Amino acid sequence: MSRIRQPRQVLWIAYLAAAATGTHMLETGLPGFGPWIKPGLANTFSLIALFRLGYAAAVVVTVVRILVSSLVLGTLFSPTFMMSFAGGSGALLMMALLLPLMDRSQFTMNGEVCSQALNKWLLGPVGVSLLASIAHIVMQLVVAWLLLIGHSGIFFALPWFLFGSWLTGIINGLLAYMILKNLPTGC
Amino acid sequence: MARRLFSKSLYYSLHEATSYLDRLTILLCFMAIIGITATFMLQPHGNQAVVTLDNNLINTISLEKDAHYYVNGHLGPVRVEVKNQQIRIVEYDSPRMIGTRTGWVQHNGAITACLPCGVVIRVLGNQEDNSVNYDSIAR
Missing domain, CATH: 2.60.320.10 (N-utilization substance G protein NusG, insert domain)
Known part of the structure; x- marks a missing residue:
């Protein structure tokens, strides 16, 4: 795992956290989806932080995003906040599990390892995004079941939630890849 | 930057963005979701x-x-x-x-x-x- 050493890296964490917070708040105001269904574009920035700066940066970006956006939106420590937090921690847990399977070599900030293409048998942004988004929705459902709803009927919605997270996971992964490819890496 | 993003065809960019393991993950997750949906659909009928x-x-x-x-x-x-x-x-x-x-x-x-x-x-x-x-x- 790469350490955060330079001020430049700290600045990048701040940029990504700010972008993620803004996206999260814009997404909350999206019409037509309702509070339970969001495309999850804010998580793209956690993914970018993970591939560009490492796991610690992804944790910081996610936690700052959830805390600051709920503070601004006035939902701190409300059920909405708990749902966000559960989802974020589920995704971070899945990212931690996938760390040994990840290929970051194209995307690291200072070009510690350079390569032209993704390693065929390791996970790129799309795979990590997909699995993390599924972990996100499963963790949210479990926490909603334990804390809020308390009725196992909530799991009847699981297939729809899973299919939605499959789709948005792939789309967000592609977006993260496109952004990562266009950032300077020092290679 | 926009030109670099959209100059390639969608298929080629998808091809470039995913490794074999990524595609395998996408496929396996889709099959797992279909399986979970099927088990929900095949619940026994109530009486x-x-x-x-x-x-x-x-x-x-x-x-x-x-x-x-x-x-x-x-x-x-x-x-x-x-x-x-x-x-x-x-x-x-x-x-x-x-x-x-x-x-x-x-x-x-x-x-x-x-x-x-x-x-x-x-x-x-x-x-x-x-x-x-x-x-x-x-x-």
Whole structure:
């Protein structure tokens, strides 16, 4: 795992956290989806932080995003906040599990390892995004079941939630890849 | 930057963005989701339904024989129909007609409801007890 050493890296964490917070708040105001269904574009920035700066940066970006956006939106420590937090921690847990399977070599900030293409048998942004988004929705459902709803009927919605997270996971992964490819890496 | 993003065809950019393991993950996740959906769809059919009005148990209906029932909700009567081991509700007056649009339900644990009327119907199987568990919000 790469350490955060330079001020430049700290600045990048701040940029990504700010972008993620803004996206999260814009997404909350999206019409037509309702509070339970969001495309999850804010998580793209956690993914970018993970591939560009490492796991610690992804944790910081996610936690700052959830805390600051709920503070601004006035939902701190409300059920909405708990749902966000559960989802974020589920995704971070899945990212931690996938760390040994990840290929970051194209995307690291200072070009510690350079390569032209993704390693065929390791996970790129799309795979990590997909699995993390599924972990996100499963963790949210479990926490909603334990804390809020308390009725196992909530799991009847699981297939729809899973299919939605499959789709948005792939789309967000592609977006993260496109952004990562266009950032300077020092290679 | 926009030119660099969109100059390649979509297929080529997808091809470049994913490794073999990524594509395998996408495929396996899709199959797993189809499998989970199938297990939900293939739930055993229930053979009775519990009708509640404002969380009060009104009646337990058998799904074995076809029949019509009427429940007096807050917005007038609601017709409950049983046919071919399926059950549905037909509302006469409701803001969004969600109960009517839900259509026939038959699986164990399935719910059809008209919340403005206060009528909720839950299908139960044979082995389940008839007690209805309410969630924390309803309590």
